[in-house]
Amino acid sequence: MAGGDLEALIKAISPKLRLFIHQKTNNLSHTDDILQETLISISQALPVWSQNKPFLNFCLSIAKHEIADFYIKQKIHVVSNKLNFFVNVTVNNLLDKLIIKDIYTYIIHKLPTNYRLVLIYKYEEGLSVKTIAKIMKTTPKAIESILFRARKQGRFLYSQLTQQT
Numbered sequence: 001m002a003g004g005d006l007e008a009l010i011k012a013i014s015p016k017l018r019l020f021i022h023q024k025t026n027n028l029s030h031t032d033d034i035l036q037e038t039l040i041s042i043s044q045a046l047p048v049w050s051q052n053k054p055f056l057n058f059c060l061s062i063a064k065h066e067i068a069d070f071y072i073k074q075k076i077h078v079v080s081n082k083l084n085f086f087v088n089v090t091v092n093n094l095l096d097k098l099i100i101k102d103i104y105t106y107i108i109h110k111l112p113t114n115y116r117l118v119l120i121y122k123y124e125e126g127l128s129v130k131t132i133a134k135i136m137k138t139t140p141k142a143i144e145s146i147l148f149r150a151r152k153q154g155r156f157l158y159s160q161l162t163q164q165t
Helices: 003-025 028-048 055-074 094-110 113-124 129-136 140-164
Strands: none
Touching: 003 028, 003 055, 028 055, 094 113, 094 140, 113 129, 113 140, 129 140
């Protein structure tokens, strides 16, 4: 494959790879680092790529390995942003991070709708209490109260879950 062809392929695939990696890491800094490593690995692995197989699948497979490698090499302790408002959880590896996501999903869906919405607006969307109050047509004080009760119930659900295991 000629250099120009490789550049065009990489340029075309980079946005999809970046989105894929970001969805897995949820961290822009890590996404950029992993994307660079993925692009390097793709260029090195091109000789083994079979052109009758989808190039995107080939690249996504490499990206998955690079994501895992990144976290293994870094040996970072990631505090789960999603569960942190219930309990302080330190995540030591990618598998733990995936388990934490499942626990978060379970807990968030067990909460009443208004609790769930406020938590999502606050912690996933990053909205201020004032903005959430405007969206939900209530006062900031009411939102603070809902946040307090939602976190408290989330901690309770988490403790029930951990007692079962």
